[in-house]
Every structure is written in structure tokens, then in C-alpha cells.
Amino acid sequence: MLLRIVIDLLIAVGLIFALAGTKGVLKMPDTFCRMQASTCISTLGILGVCLGGLLYAIFVMHSPATAVKVALIGALVLFTNPIGSHAIAKGAYQAGIRPEKPMETDDYGRDFDE
Amino acid sequence: MTDLMIFAVLFGALAVINLVRLVKGPTAADRMVAGDCADVLICCAMILFALYSGRGVYLDIAIISALLGIIDTLLVARYMDKGRWLKYVAKDRH
Amino acid sequence: MPKTKFPAVVSTFVVCYAFWVLLTWTFTVQELAAGAVVSLAVALFSARFFIHERAFWLFNPVKLGSALLFWLILFPVEMIKANVDVAKRCFGGCKNVNPGIVKVPVDLKSDYGQAALANAITLTPGTITMDVAEEDGQTYYYIHWIDVTKPSGQEAGDAIKGTLEKGLRRVWE
Numbered sequence: 187m188l189l190r191i192v193i194d195l196l197i198a199v200g201l202i203f204a205l206a207g208t209k210g211v212l213k214m215p216d217t218f219c220r221m222q223a224s225t226c227i228s229t230l231g232i233l234g235v236c237l238g239g240l241l242y243a244i245f246v247m248h249s250p251a252t253a254v255k256v257a258l259i260g261a262l263v264l265f266t267n268p269i270g271s272h273a274i275a276k277g278a279y280q281a282g283i284r285p286e287k288p289m290e291t292d293d294y295g296r297d298f299d300e
Numbered sequence: 301m302t303d304l305m306i307f308a309v310l311f312g313a314l315a316v317i318n319l320v321r322l323v324k325g326p327t328a329a330d331r332m333v334a335g336d337c338a339d340v341l342i343c344c345a346m347i348l349f350a351l352y353s354g355r356g357v358y359l360d361i362a363i364i365s366a367l368l369g370i371i372d373t374l375l376v377a378r379y380m381d382k383g384r385w386l387k388y389v390a391k392d393r394h
Numbered sequence: 395m396p397k398t399k400f401p402a403v404v405s406t407f408v409v410c411y412a413f414w415v416l417l418t419w420t421f422t423v424q425e426l427a428a429g430a431v432v433s434l435a436v437a438l439f440s441a442r443f444f445i446h447e448r449a450f451w452l453f454n455p456v457k458l459g460s461a462l463l464f465w466l467i468l469f470p471v472e473m474i475k476a477n478v479d480v481a482k483r484c485f486g487g488c489k490n491v492n493p494g495i496v497k498v499p500v501d502l503k504s505d506y507g508q509a510a511l512a513n514a515i516t517l518t519p520g521t522i523t524m525d526v527a528e529e530d531g532q533t534y535y536y537i538h539w540i541d542v543t544k545p546s547g548q549e550a551g552d553a554i555k556g557t558l559e560k561g562l563r564r565v566w567e
Binding site: 190194197198200201204205207208211212217220221224227228231232235236239242243247251252255256258259262263266267269270273274276277278280281283 | 303304307310311314317318320321327328329330332333334336337340341343344347348350351354356359360362363366367369370373374376377378379380381382
């Protein structure tokens with residue numbers, strides 16, 4: 187019984203952070219801030235779900251193959267997500283997307299926008 | 301048992317809410333970020349549904365979905381920065 | 395094009411084979427033999443892109459211990475703190491943001507260390523590494539920061555990546 191409560195708590199923490207990220211994606215003022223909010227979903231959101239699923243697969247289902255696959259999904263998302271995030275941020279900046287309110291410190295534009 | 305299914309439905313609903321930004325977003329980067337978030341959330345929902353139903357097939361689909369999400373993000377990013385990476389690499393090599 | 399080295403092939407083969415066994419999770423002889431053939435082919439093809447420096451650093455127990463310490467304890471603590479911060483900003487109406495791009499010096503020398511530090515910075519919400527530049531032998535990152543509180547340079551670097559860089563320097567040194 188205690189185990190089920192712990193599993194539900196972990197998944198609920200993931201859900202709360204996914205909700206925060208979704209609200210940020212919908213409401214943040216400019217493109218780069220939306221990217222920052224989306225990082226919230228893909229780190230603690232999926233980490234909570236994977237930890238809860240890992241406990242469930244080990245202690246309730248007793249199936250090591252399922253546990254390994256759930257852990258692998260978490261590790262793959264955590265390893266590959268920053269690469270895509272970095273690439274899309276750089277691509278957005280170089281395609282000429284700027285926030286409506288100009289940023290106060292913008293060293294990248296100063297150094298590379300001739 | 302049913303709590304996993306409830307959480308899976310909630311994650312799916314969050315993914316659908318993300319699609320609002322995908323329809324509305326003013327630039328391509330916004331659409332790509334929203335699509336990526338929806339991909340990760342659907343992946344979460346698929347994990348929970350696989351645990352609920354006890355079938356491992358959904359986990360394989362979740363792995364493939366997570367891996368394809370990164371590839372299309374990289375493709376769109378490459379399209380948006382007009383191939384500038386190619387120039388940097390070429391300058392480094394010669 | 396760089397040449398394929400034997401230790402690089404061995405360590406790439408070990409990684410690919412571990413991945414195969416974890417994914418299939420059946421221990422019959424045919425599966426294991428097919429996995430060995432496929433991972434040997436992959437290792438021969440991709441070892442020269444995958445490994446540039448020493449091939450066996452992960453098999454050193456001291457390095458492995460500090461890598462585990464970093465990825466299991468130091469980094470999750472930083473990540474959870476940053477997550478709570480960004481979630482507060484999101485639930486608080488998305489108005490108290492002060493975005494900007496700062497330029498930060500990095501002291502790590504190894505390529506893998508720099509890549510791991512950039513990925514760790516991007517994984518903590520609130521900071522995204524945008525580009526890497528090298529000037530006069532010193533490496534700089536351009537980091538998009540959601541709440542710029544410190545001026546660009548060393549102070550912003552300490553605020554963003556102080557703990558992460560200290561932990562990673564113990565692994566790649």
C-alpha cells in the first residue's frame with residue numbers, strides 16, 4: 187500500500203511539472219522563454235514518470251525487461267533532449283527571430299550580427 | 301490499478317493542450333518546440349498505458365517515438381539556420 | 395578522415411553490445427550471437443566518429459565513481475532547484491522574466507568535458523547553451539538565461555555553472 191502511494195506521488199510530481207511547462211509554453215512572452223519552459227516538461231516531467239514506472243515494474247509487475255525499457259526511455263530522452271533544444275535555439279536566433287521587447291544583454295547579437 | 305490510467309489520460313490531455321501553441325505559434329521555432337513537448341508527453345502517456353495494460357509493445361513504440369522526436373527537431377533546426385553549420389565545419393577542416 | 399583505432403573499436407563494441415542486451419533481454423545463444431555480429435559492424439563503422447581521446451577512461455574506477463557521483467547526486471539536485479524556480483515563474487503569471495544572452499568563459503579543456511557541461515547547462519531549465527566560440531585559447535559559451543541578474547563574464551559563469559563545472563572537472567582532468 188505504501189509503495190502504491192509512493193508511485194502515485196512520483197507520477198503526480200511529474201504531472202505537476204508537466205503542467206507548469208505547458209502553461210509556460212502557452213503563456214510565456216517570447217520564443218526563447220517558451221523554449222526554457224519546455225525544458226521543464228522534458229526533464230522532471232518524464233523523470234517523475236520513469237521513476238514511478240520503474241518502481242511499479244520492479245515491485246508490482248516483477249518484470250525486469252519492462253523495468254529496463256522504462257529506464258532506457260528516461261535515459262534516452264534525458265541524453266537527446268538538450269541537443270535538440272540547443273540546435274533549435276541557435277537556429278531560431280540565426281533565422282532572425284527576436285523577442286518583441288529587446289533583450290537587455292545580448293552578447294550573441296553583438297559578436298556575430300555584422 | 302486505475303490510477304495509472306487516470307494519469308495517462310491527464311498526460312494525453314496536456315499533450316492536446318500543447319497543440320494550441322502548435323496551431324497558433326507565430327514562428328516555425330514555436331511550432332517545433334510545441335510539437336516536441338507533445339511528443340514527450342505522449343511518450344509519458346504511452347509508458348503509463350503499457351504499465352496499466354501489462355503489454356510491452358507500447359514501450360517499444362515509446363522508444364521509437366522518443367528517438368524520432370529528436371531527429372525531426374534537428375532537421376527543422378538545420379533548415380532554419382540556413383546551413384551555417386556547414387560553413388563552420390568547412391572552415392575548421394581547411 | 396580520422397583513422398579507426400583498435401581500443402576505440404573495443405569500447406564502442408562494449409557500449410553497443412550492452413545496449414543490445416538491455417533492449418532485447420532474451421538470453422538465448424542465437425540472440426547473443428546476432429547481437430555480437432551487429433555491434434561489431436556498428437563499432438567498425440562508427441568508432442572513429444564516436445571516440446577521439448582515450449578510449450578506456452570509463453573503465454577507471456576513480457573516474458567512474460566521480461562520474462556516477464556527478465550524474466546521480468550533484469546534477470539532479472541542481473536540476474530540481476532550477477525546475478522549481480522555473481515552475482514558480484510559470485505559475486506566477488509568466489511576467490517576472492528578464493531574458494538575455496550572456497557570454498561565459500569555460501575552463502574545461504577536453505572536448506567531452508565541454509560537451510557534457512553544455513548539455514548539463516541546457517538540461518537545467520532557465521539556461522540554454524546557444525553557441526561555442528574560441529578566442530585566444532579560451533573557450534566561451536553563449537548562454538540564453540531567463541533571468542539575468544549578474545553582468546556577463548565570470549560572475550554570470552559562477553551563478554550558472556559553478557557547481558556543475560566543479561563536478562565535471564573531477565571526471566575529465
